[in-house]
Amino acid sequence: MPRFESPKFMKRAGGAYTEPTPIESDKASIARVYSYYLGGKDHFEIDRDMANYAESVVPGVTDLALGNRAFVQRATRYLAAERGIEQFLDIGSGLPTDGNVHEIAHESVPDAHVAYVDNDPIVLAHGRALLENNRTTLVLQNDLTRPEEVLTEAERLGLLDLQRPVAVMLGGILHHLSDAEDPGGIARRLRDAVVSGSCLAVSHFCEPDSAQFPDEADRARRLQAAFQERLKAGLWRTAERIQSYFGDWNLVEPGLVPLNRWRPLPPDAKSLGSYTMPPRNAKLIVGGVAVKP
Template identity: 60%
Template sequence: MPRYETPRFLKNLGTTYTPPEQVDMNKPNIARVYSYYLGGKDHFEVDREMANYAAEIVPGVNELAMGNRAFIQRAVRYLAMERGVRQFLDVGSGLPTEANVHEVAHEATDDARVLYVDNDPIVLAHARALLAGDARTGVINADLRRPQEILTAPETRDLLDFNQPVGLILGGILHHLADEDDPERLTRELADALAPGSFLAISHFARPDHRSHPEEHDRALNLEAAFLKKLGTGRWRTPEEILAYFCGWKPVEPGMVPLQDWRPLPDAARVAGTYRMSPTTRLLIFGGVAKKP
């Protein structure tokens, strides 16, 4: 069995960790692949093989993970500081990293409440260790493909008030749903449960138009083939398809754009979210934020 090293953030908490028995360390896992791309240590050899395979197909693919993280950090800070959002529901949260959603939200206000949702046992174990004793933040085991499990979970109802605005974060998760999962319907089911004045932040792998951006279009198709072959998930959808996931809510300026272009921060900014993607990957992931009327 592959050797597992306790992650640094757990060591800093004085906690040791053994992976849950149900974890299959012989198959790549998207949360651990992302951890590798983000410079984390929460991955096994099979995950690194998958990540490196995709990087050989399209050099710079790790920038998608880094750009996605930076976008989420900027979106959460914007919602907490400029729009007064005090509740966040982060579905498909992935493994803890630096400047997580709750940490960014708490920069704005100590009373922000954050619920993380994931169905990966390693993600859940790490998050629970990190969040132990924090009454403002929680984590539940649930699947986006079953929205009612998320909405009706006791932990959800205890932590979040759906009569007040919520910031729903779907960062880098919808592109891991197949078309037959109907991600538009799943997103709408979650969004419909939220109060007016809520916000929806989405980031998604994008497939640019082949006529205006032929090279980027081919990169997207090559990456999709690599992800489907090794992971079994990963869809690079058109900007028009991604826009449909916003449920017709009013977009926040600058709308749905390449993540790089969504309220970028100056290089000198001393906050999380300043990472800039290269021109070769910029058009391969889109996103934005919209407000519920």
Template identity: 65%
Template sequence: MARPDPPEFLKRTGQKYTEPPDIDLTKPSIARVYSYFLGGKDHFEADREMANYAEGVVPGVTDLALGNRAFVQRAARYLATEAGIEQYLDIGSGLPTDGNVHEVVHESTPHGRVVYVDKDPMVLAHARALLADNNTTIVLKADLTAPKAVLQEAVATGLIDPDRPVALMLGGILHHLQDEEDPGGITRELCDALAPGSHLVISHFCRPDAVRSPKSAKRAEALQKAFMEKLGHGLWRTREEILSYFQGWPLVEPGLVPLNDWRPLPKESAQAGNYVMPPRNKHIIIGAIAKKP
């Protein structure tokens, strides 16, 4: 396989390109697939094939990536401006794009501290290049399936004080864990370590009730089959399963809802987070924010 061109982010930063270690260009990466969905340029042929395959199975799957990004942006803005959160732990952050969490937070809270966590070598190379001169934001290599290590490394950066409220952001990541990896247990271990007043943000692929929403349930089933076939992960879980991940913490209004319905912005708004998913995929991805008592 021919050596790829330098990724766009390194062209922008003017850095010499050294291909990240342990990157297999023949297999799709969910971070790079999402980059393609979001209109980014940091992806390879295998990623584009996966994305186009999923789009062919269920037209409009790109909506989910765009809708998830908009929800995370609105969530970050709420946490910074209304909840008064000053430190953020964003796990499974993916490839940076316009309107990243730290950028949204810094609109109102310039001193806000953000620790991104990911295990994808492309994400790590990208983020480290762009954040090289940022002293309030850092990216760590760690794996969500080892929550104790994630917390230890985040605290070791000096940007996270475990005795003060933290925003734990799990945007679009838990649905990439298999049931046997125990996403509920992992989330519980992370949440138990957080101080009172901390907030938990989750967005997750949802499998609607087949009787109440037969078309949406069929779309969810088809997409799960496509993701599992091409990526080996990507589960559409029920609303009840997703709700259990919030550990019984009180939900911030409007609760656990389709992402479009979580504090939407006017379409004409200039703020990040104004994207609205078309109705066809509205009910197959949901999210919420909860506050630790």
């Protein structure tokens, strides 16, 4: 497949970018809470309070963040190395950490194009600094609830070519949309906008079957209450509901499964993505990757 030219955009502030909105430090941010769980340093006291409160309600919330990060890394490596995907759209990317999507993708596709999207202005600020000299990767300040706008902007800047396959990464983001925000409809609109051969990776908080797994189901209920109380976001949905976000696309093996079971690396592997969640919360988050026929 012929590669396309690097995008014609400026990397420094004041170029093609929109100036970031003021950072809100008086309420917890999903991106900053996630950064705290991953061991990052870009967070405020209110974010740490939220993270520690959830951890006190159900010990092991950090497991979910680390497990999600490892899944995204393994999925990215699979998509680049095994499926040859050269374009990635990572929505709800969060703050930069080691093992970002562009770093994993570039292991096997050195000139893969990656568009990161997040609605937190601090993500944009840090992303600019991190990617100043990177000619194939860009951070956009936008929102998952405006998928057409996200795609149009990424294409306008020359980063994505929507006539060629794209990997859409929705790692740990759809569960922060309410039912009223229609996560299923948003996933469908993204699926409809890309061509055959494109891929969709989703990880999502999962509500275990209470008859089969009563303890895990109770943990999910308590965590959801904590997230809703402090973040006003975070919903644990059933596996059936989550699978519907893939529509009629073909799920690759092993399907939609707890994250530990999605193409795990050997226990002694040292590569990014090798983290394994402890059993206590392993059923509370699932993930999968699908291909558009």
